[in-house]
Amino acid sequence: MDAVGGDYAPHNVLAGALDALRDTGNRFEVLFVGPEDMVRSGLAKIEHNGLAYQIVNATQVIDMQDSATAALKQKKDSSIAVGITLHKEGRADAFVSAGHTGAVMSASTLILGRIEGVSRPTIGAFLPTENGVCLLVDAGANVDCKSQHLYQFAVMGSIYSQKMLHLQNPSVGLLSIGEESSKGNDATLEAHKLLSQSKLNFIGNVEGRDILKGKANVVVCDGFVGNVVLKFAESVLDLLKTKIRRYAAHGIMQKAWAGMMAGTLRSILKDFDYQEYGGVPLLGVNGVSIIGHGKSTPKAIKNMILKAEDMVRKNINRSIRETLQTVRGL
Amino acid sequence: MDAVGGDYAPHNVLAGALDALRDTGNRFEVLFVGPEDMVRSGLAKIEHNGLAYQIVNATQVIDMQDSATAALKQKKDSSIAVGITLHKEGRADAFVSAGHTGAVMSASTLILGRIEGVSRPTIGAFLPTENGVCLLVDAGANVDCKSQHLYQFAVMGSIYSQKMLHLQNPSVGLLSIGEESSKGNDATLEAHKLLSQSKLNFIGNVEGRDILKGKANVVVCDGFVGNVVLKFAESVLDLLKTKIRRYAAHGIMQKAWAGMMAGTLRSILKDFDYQEYGGVPLLGVNGVSIIGHGKSTPKAIKNMILKAEDMVRKNINRSIRETLQTVRGL
Numbered sequence: 001m002d003a004v005g006g007d008y009a010p011h012n013v014l015a016g017a018l019d020a021l022r023d024t025g026n027r028f029e030v031l032f033v034g035p036e037d038m039v040r041s042g043l044a045k046i047e048h049n050g051l052a053y054q055i056v057n058a059t060q061v062i063d064m065q066d067s068a069t070a071a072l073k074q075k076k077d078s079s080i081a082v083g084i085t086l087h088k089e090g091r092a093d094a095f096v097s098a099g100h101t102g103a104v105m106s107a108s109t110l111i112l113g114r115i116e117g118v119s120r121p122t123i124g125a126f127l128p129t130e131n132g133v134c135l136l137v138d139a140g141a142n143v144d145c146k147s148q149h150l151y152q153f154a155v156m157g158s159i160y161s162q163k164m165l166h167l168q169n170p171s172v173g174l175l176s177i178g179e180e181s182s183k184g185n186d187a188t189l190e191a192h193k194l195l196s197q198s199k200l201n202f203i204g205n206v207e208g209r210d211i212l213k214g215k216a217n218v219v220v221c222d223g224f225v226g227n228v229v230l231k232f233a234e235s236v237l238d239l240l241k242t243k244i245r246r247y248a249a250h251g252i253m254q255k256a257w258a259g260m261m262a263g264t265l266r267s268i269l270k271d272f273d274y275q276e277y278g279g280v281p282l283l284g285v286n287g288v289s290i291i292g293h294g295k296s297t298p299k300a301i302k303n304m305i306l307k308a309e310d311m312v313r314k315n316i317n318r319s320i321r322e323t324l325q326t327v328r329g330l
Numbered sequence: 331m332d333a334v335g336g337d338y339a340p341h342n343v344l345a346g347a348l349d350a351l352r353d354t355g356n357r358f359e360v361l362f363v364g365p366e367d368m369v370r371s372g373l374a375k376i377e378h379n380g381l382a383y384q385i386v387n388a389t390q391v392i393d394m395q396d397s398a399t400a401a402l403k404q405k406k407d408s409s410i411a412v413g414i415t416l417h418k419e420g421r422a423d424a425f426v427s428a429g430h431t432g433a434v435m436s437a438s439t440l441i442l443g444r445i446e447g448v449s450r451p452t453i454g455a456f457l458p459t460e461n462g463v464c465l466l467v468d469a470g471a472n473v474d475c476k477s478q479h480l481y482q483f484a485v486m487g488s489i490y491s492q493k494m495l496h497l498q499n500p501s502v503g504l505l506s507i508g509e510e511s512s513k514g515n516d517a518t519l520e521a522h523k524l525l526s527q528s529k530l531n532f533i534g535n536v537e538g539r540d541i542l543k544g545k546a547n548v549v550v551c552d553g554f555v556g557n558v559v560l561k562f563a564e565s566v567l568d569l570l571k572t573k574i575r576r577y578a579a580h581g582i583m584q585k586a587w588a589g590m591m592a593g594t595l596r597s598i599l600k601d602f603d604y605q606e607y608g609g610v611p612l613l614g615v616n617g618v619s620i621i622g623h624g625k626s627t628p629k630a631i632k633n634m635i636l637k638a639e640d641m642v643r644k645n646i647n648r649s650i651r652e653t654l655q656t657v658r659g660l
Contacts, residue, residue: 128569129569130569130572140507143507143514143515144515144516175558176554177470177473177553177554177557177558184473184554185473185474185552185554186474188554207557207558207561208557208558208559208560208561208562208563208564208565209561209562209564209565209568210565211562211565212562212565212566212568212569213565213568213569221558222515223507224506224507224514224515224518224555225554225555225558227507227537227538228505228507228537228538228551228555228558228559229538229558229559229562230538231537231538231539232538232539232541232542232559232562232563233538233562233566234538234539235538235539235540235541235542235543236542236563236566238539238542238543239458239459239460239542239543242460247594257594261591261594261595264577264587264591265591
């Protein structure tokens, strides 16, 4: 566990991880990786008696402002590099961080290596839909994707959804600009062919409007598109809040009404609360590496750790390797 | 005016166009293009005395289900082909349609030709922002864009916003996956350089979350990304409606509350009503060609016609031609 990753580290990280240990009766052990004094002073403020943790010293912290590549070169003793190395060496079964996404991704790929058959590891992200959640993959890790990359994202996303979300035969949609197989750009047109020939439950192209409708369990796209859609989605609620706030400024009655309305809307839209989903996995690396939002609450951290444990037990990487082995020439 | 384009044609088209004539005191003349009997029977149901219209017979109608290219080949006497030809021949100053977007685009490009310096005509679309509207360009006409295409979209979008939305020096943002100039895909990285060297008010990369914040007046992107974002945006309100409806199903009190809330939300979010913007222009063709939503109301049709008149008077195409002439080698 990267003890110093995230905007509210170490407090939220320690609190969430200790909750996970408490709730599971120490079903696993947590190694807190980071500058020892920081971790100790953080722990001093939280009840932690009898919980199965250890501290592993790492003297450096990668800040959110750092460039991923530069930070990994210059900060060899960062919590991220040390933590992932612990995993690589088998002293930990998984690595979890709410820190620098790019650094966790790069370090995981470099240190753990890629699963055989995977050209590019990918990050998925969850979006709420009318009937559950949808896994959007790639969520921003890879731009300028070729068709075989999109195909691999589909395989990894499908296996993840099946094993982790308990979906029997997850439907996979290819994000494009029209339902017809003739609609799309060069990469999606070619990916459509690959996916049609695959054993995945491929339902064809889906459009921007189909994501929130929940038309597919897994929506496959280039990381450029995925990143734009996710950030756009996040901003919609902000716009709504601004509009309601302005409406409230019209008078005392409007203010009261807007306040009540905002409360109800919040409860209606609680699915949009990504904290519930507890981080997103980096798929395609030789290991289990989970990346959380910088603003992760203790609850989100707890969910990330439980998810990491689940991924280890289910051995998702073996399924990915085996599935990709059966396909030639990609 | 394509009299038979759109889901509620000819009624909405005729009603909107006649309103435009009435409101402006016949400041211009409208040619209704379509099967004469359909137009006449539509007109019979609407007050039209003393209004400056003519009917131009075109025997065929391109349906929404038709493929654009096939329809243009097979239906030589369609309202779209005949209407655009009237414009090409100088018998009309502009063409307006709420019909088949792809067919209007293809026919306009083929019949009217491109403005010198424009590689690919483009369609923009408006999105509401916290402080007004934003023009997203390209909105779906062109996929697999190269940097020079993105650059040309920026020039056309900027001129359109300046002349039509009365913005002194419209800010132009390049949609990407991070603010830094080093973030993006191959096309946007290269386009960033071209835009930085241009005379446009280029504010650099903008992210998905910046669109609705109104960070830029013009947001430039590949038509694949633009199409996905627009369709996604449309669907957000649908999800909200579904959630509110489900909440209402919890009981009689919830139902009353949800009803009141939906009403207020509607009034708060009326900017999302694209009808107000009255269609989107096809930029880069040698003429004025405006494309409306298939579900256009009479009000939207009226606004489209007034916008067409405005574009003709302001001679936007001359500005586009002159601006692109000053740049070499693109």
